[in-house]
Amino acid sequence: MNKKICIIGLGYVGLPLAHAFSKKYSVVGFDINKPRVDELNSGFDRTLELTETEVKESIENGMVYSTNMEDIKDCNVYIVTVPTPIDSSNRPDLTPLIKSSQTIGKVLKKDDIVIYESTVYPGVTEEVCVPQLELVSGMTFNKDFFCGYSPERINPGDKEHTVTKILKITAGSTPQIADVVDDLYKSIITAGTHKASSIKVAEAAKVIENTQRDVNIALINELALIFDTMNISTNDVIEAAATKWNFIKLKPGLVGGHCIGVDPYYLTHKAEELGYKPNLILGARQINNGMGKYIAEKTIKLMIKSGKIIKDSNILIMGLTFKENCPDIRNTKVVDIIKEIKDYGSNIDVYEPWIDEKDKDYYDYNFVENPFENSKKYDAIVVAVGHDKFKTITQEQYDSLIKDEKIIIDVKGIVPHPSWKL
The missing domain is CATH 3.40.50.720 (NAD(P)-binding Rossmann-like Domain)
Structure with a gap:
């Protein structure tokens, strides 16, 4: 089928992705934030992920930035790139994902594909999002419509590792849809793709990327606290240790942002829900926080x-x-x-x-x-x-x-x- 793509959420993840797809496909960028959409239509991206030239280039390619549901009704691929924050108790807040799914459900048609990029714990796509799509659309998953998952790998502020230059994980709700989703991303991702065996595997792969980094940084931060009490330079210690070929060279520091400081809580939430206490991950979070x-x-x-x-x-x-x-x-x-x-x-x-x-x-x-x-x-x-x-x-x-x-x-x-x- 001829693909018309709708990107739901025009933040640090969605906007660069929409720009990349606009070079080959008809694209609508949808966001509920009207001031954000107005700025993009004027050529300005306040996240600075795209230059004014790039924003205008996407418009010249035929891309539409919109808050109007009418503009997304004739799309057949919907890609969700909304944030997945945590609340004040460090519990996953799936509200943006649920509301986005409900929005898509209102315009979902036979054989449409909904792809999620937001970082979640394994199972969210099929256990939380799909029921919303079915409920609002009145259609049946994997019969009337299909889903995919391709976790974002955007690094805000990085002008070298941009969206098309970072290898992309893909997955689909059926073997055939997995191929369709993989081919779609492969058409714009010059770094290539990796097709995961299932949506849950792709979800898990994403959430452990940042969990691993969080734990590694927590070790360095704890060492920094220990060395500080000894009046030893942590930097000097790291430089000395890094002379061994397999030493992972990291620096101590603050661990914030929308990924490393948040994503581990999605995994720990699900683990505890299933009765497992992830002490190492939670300990790392405590140190870094x-x-x-x-x-x-x-x-x-x-x-x-x-x-x-x-x-x-x-x-x-x-x-x-x-x-x-x-x-x-x-x-x-x-x-x-x-x-x-x-x-x-x-x-x-x-x-x-x-x-x-x-x-x-x-x-x-x-x-x-x-x-x-x-x-x-x-x-x-x-x-x-x-x-x-x-x-x-x-x-x-x-x-x-x-x-x-x-x-x-x-x-x-x-x-x-x-x-x-x-």
Whole structure:
């Protein structure tokens, strides 16, 4: 069949995917966020995953950005790329997936294919999403319509490993549909595809990618805490250990974002539901979630040691996004540092050049323009994100911002001579 593709959700995952598909297929990009759709139609992508030229190129290719259900009624492949967050109790929030499935159910037709890309625990596609599709459409799964799963592998801010250059896992609800889904992605993914044996296998493969990274980073973070008590440089230890060919070289740090800091909870939720306690994974989560508090406490201790008064002190936090050179602030763990320091009565200024000025109004922080061009002095500086722009700052510039004894906390290992480095 001639494929007309609808991408549901135009965020960090959906938009680059829609752009890639628009080069070969008729595509509709659907999102319930009207301001987002309006901006895309004007050529602007605030996630910065696509340039203005690329956004306009997709429109020139015939792609439609829309919030109108009428525009997606004649599509025959629906790809769901909505977020899968966690709630305040670290439980999976499947609301975006359920609502997207209900939306598709209203327009689902005979022989249509619905492909999910959102990261989930094994079983969500067939046990949660498919029943919604059946309920709303009145049709029968694997008889009237079919499903696939191809987990996203987008790396926000990475201009080298873009969507078409990352090998893609695919799966389908029947052997025939698995081939159709694989061929569809193979037509745009230059890096190739890997066809999984089932949708559940593909779901599991995705969720363990980030769980493995989370556990590995937690080990390095715990080692960093141990070495800190021994007054040993963690970086020096890692460099020495990395001389062995099979040592996995990772650096300690904050583990936030929409993937590594979230996805493991989907797996642990399902495991506990089935009666298994995933102690290692949950332990890793506890270690990584505690790093912000540890960094804040280290900052306060150094200030007290130097004789500085904590209450009403002024502290500069450099960076707020969850990773370097990216405007994505979802689940950033820098907020943990800020919250902890504020609890001591300190005043916080945030310098974050990657967040759009208009977006800063949405956050309850005191954002400052380039502090190195102002006269305000601080009692301490915490360099929390390794933006390239921060790497050009000299030690003299840092020193000029601090009054009395210099206290510079370096979370990312980019300050020439910090007071303390993670």
